[in-house]
Structure formats: structure tokens, C-alpha cells
Amino acid sequence: MIEIAGVSILVALFIPTLLDGVERKIRARIHSRIGPPILQTWYDVLKLFGKDFFVPANAVHTVMLLFMSLAIQILLIGYTCIAVVAPITPYDLVVIAVLAIISQAAFISIPLTIANPFSIIGASREIVLMLVNEGAFLALVGLYAYYTGITAFSSIGGASPTLYTLLTIFALYIFSYVASSRIPFDIAEAEPEIASGLLIELSGPLLGVFLYTLHLKRFFFKLFASLLLLALFIKTGALLLASSIVLTIVLWLVYAVIANILGRSRVDLASITLLKAYLVIIALSVLGYFLEV
Template sequence: MLHSIAIAILQLALAPVYDGVERKVRAAIHTRIGPPVLQTWYDLIKLFSKEVVIPVGGGWYTLVTVLEMLTLVTASILLVHVSTVGLAQATIFEAVIFIVLTGIATTLAIMRAVSQNNVFSVLGGFREFSLVLSAEPFLAVSLLLLVSGVEAAASRAIAALILLIAAYVVSGRVPYDIAEAEPELASGVNIELAGPLLGVATVSAVLKKFISATLTVLVFVLLGGLSGLTSLTAVALLTPLTWITHTVVSTLLGRSRVDLAVRFLYTTLFILSSMLLVSYGLGV
């Protein structure tokens, strides 16, 4: 476990760099130069060097914001640990813990948003809640099914597809960045944040992208039958590539609307889940 934590620390230190690469890739598609790849690190250093500004809500608000980040850090470490053995070797217990951690992090994020006396923040919180309801339950089911060691090819493929879609939603990118939606809600859930607290929220946002990319890679590792060192190597190499793929997808799309997003996700994931249920029942 110790070496997993060491690898996790290295991976987490690289996550802001991946985010910097994302900004560079997006800029390239935009025909811009873009900021340096270390810009996210520079941003974090700057934000944490600023004075602490506590918004309305006081200590409770601060606690929730920090707890959200710590929960995501724990979930990320768990994910990196799983990557050292491969998703096929992960236990149901580890999967459940991961699902609970991400669920707690999402709940904290929503609590943070709706506890503010700011209509944009509250609206963002409700949007986050709607998205979570339409994606994370499906993510949980598909993850548990894959970890449970189901062998049927069709079931594995459908579960993997559900997981890939839900993992992308977790990343909070376009078209599912509706909780923040800068031009609509003036940053929505983050509107009251500044200085170190904004830094904490930024770390959380980067970690969500990290979890999204790593989870996606783990699905391919599972389907590829990799485990142990090969799994770890694959995750280390493919995570930034997946991150960039997510970036390209998000750059080529527009922002959805909460009703459209929920309808699309719920319809798509519900149909896929129904197919999964049938294929699992038939053992194919």
C-alpha cells in the first residue's frame, strides 16, 4: 500500500501538469498559443499565497470545501492503488469504498453550493445534483459488475461503455460543465470562492479529471487483461493520453442544458443498463 501511496503522490503531482497540457491542446485547436503547461501549478501556487477569504457560511463552508478535496484525494489514491494490480484484481470492497468516496465528494460539493446565499451558486448546486443523479448510479453499477469478474463479453463491453460515459460526466467538462457554466451562472458553484479556497476547489476539479481519466484507462486495462506492473505502466502512460482525448472531445462540443443533459444521459445510460441487465441475465 505504501508504494501505492508513493506512486499516487507522483501521479497527483502530475495531474495539474496534465491539466496544463489540456489547456495547451485546447489552445492549439483554438489556434491560440495558450499558457505554459505548468500554468495550473502556477495558478495553485498563486491562489494559496493569497489571503484567506471566507465567504458567507463561515467555517462550515471552509470545512466542506476542504473535506471535498480530501475525499477526492483519497479516492484518487485508491484508484492509483487499484491500477497497480489492475481492475480485474480489485475487490468489491475497494469498488464500494471508491463509490462511497466519490458519492461523498459530490454530496459535499452540492452542500457547498447550496449553502451559499447566492442564487448562482444554488442554481449550480441543483444542476450538479441533477447530473449526479443521471450518471453516478450507472457508474456505480457498471463498476461493481466489472470488478465482480463477470466473464461474458457482451456484458463486459456494455458495462465498460456505461463506465466510459459516466466517467466523462464526472470530469465536469463541456458539455457537462453546466454547474459552473461561466457565461450563464458567472461560475455557478464557484462564484463565492477566492484565494486559497478557490485553490482547494481547483485541486478538486483537477482531481475529478484525474479520476475520470484513470477510471477510463482502467476499463481498457481490464478489457486488455493487464495486471500488476503492466497495468501500472499502462495507466501511467495512457492517463495523459485519455486526458487529452477528453480534452479534444470537450473542445469540439458545446455546453448542454440541464434538462437536455439529464434527458440524454438518463435515456442513454438507462437503455445501456437495460441491455446490460438482459445480457447479464442471458450470460452473454
């Protein structure tokens, strides 16, 4: 069993950056361009690692946070993969949710430690968006656990799909889209507005780490939502993990298309719209639970 988890972890660490390459190819296709080779993002990241290690002025904390963020992200993926095939505690779901929140917090602290107006504006935009998004995340995971009784992947046996559970999972997918900071929610790094915002002072290996962490993050949130969805149908851990990874890959491609047919939102517009959407979905779901639809 543990081999399956090991293989999954390796796949989950390699494939996000590859998927970003595929996303670029899809974007190019929608743009009617040829686009770069599929492995381009990997080439980019590896090339960045080969560059001079340059730390921006007064940004020692940035480096620390960046590596911490990468470590938590890897830990998170590792923990999730293992917990699915071989449950570690009876509250794995809670542990994963908490780790996810910590990783997000670490991630968003990175630009805040850099003294650059664009970086700060980018970070403050991301925080506004995250307040809405993370709040919804916790509420949704809580609701899910409450509806299905799943607190760890050892207890997936009894759960069955209901409309109100599916609604929470749908909202979790919205969450994963927003958390992946794709258009229209890439307001924190809006290239033409605030010159890449939170990325502005990062270069070389630091930028490489940042990008890789971002890819892992994108992968994880999709994987997590997929796991919760498929847990309602698939009852063996190994099969659940494998099929979730496949679903995540498919989703990635779908997200790539969506990101390319929309424009960038504005921080005030985005957070309000998002808040409304979450509240409506959660209300519907709770209503559904009490009416037992």
C-alpha cells in the same frame, strides 16, 4: 510493491493539474491561438495559494467541506493505487465506489453552503445531473462486479473481456466525462449564464483548493474506468496501475478535444439525454449477458 504504489500516488497528485495545462494548450490550438505555457495551471493554483485567505460571508461550512472534499479525494486516489498493487480488503472495489460517492457528495455540498443565487443555481443544476450520473455509476460498477466476479484487484485473475462487460465500461467512460464537468456538461459553472455558478464566491486559496480537487476528481474517474477496463487484460497489479495511468493521460487529451468541439447543454436537455443513453446501454448489456454474446 508498495514503492510502486507510492510513486503512482505522487504522480497521480501532481499530474492532473499539469494535464489541465496541456488541455489549455490543446484548446488554444483548436482556437488557433498560442495559449499559455503547459505549466500555467500549476502557476495559477500556486498563485491562488499565495493570495489572502478570504472566507465568504456565512460560509464557514464551505471551508470545512472544501478541505474535507480534498482530503477524501486524496484518500480515494491513495487507496485506489495501493489497492491495485497490494489489495487491502476482499471488497476494495466496493470501498472505492463508496468513497467516490462520498467525495462527490462533499464536493457538491460546497456551493450549497454559500448564500448566493448563482452558487445555489449552480449546485442545484449539478445535483440534477448527478442524480442521473451517480445512479448510473453504482449500477454500472455493480454490473461489472457481477459479470466478472471482480470485487477487489486480488481477484482480477479469472476475468476475461466480453462484449457486455465492455459495454458497462464504455458507459463508465461516459460517466467519467460527465463527472469531469466539461462542456457540454459544465452547466453548473456556465460562465456567461450564471457567472461561474458554483465557483462564484470562491477566491484565493479556497479557489485553489477547489480547482485542485476538481483536477484530482477528473483524474480519478478516468483512472477508475481505465483500471476496470485493463483489469480484463492485464493480470499483474503493478503493470495494471502503470498502464492505467498512461491510458488516463491519453484519455484526458481525447476528452480535451471533445470538450472543445461541442457547445454547452442545458440542465433539462442534458439529464434526459444522459438518462436515456445510460438506460439503453445498461439494457443492452443485461440483454447481452443473458444471451451470452
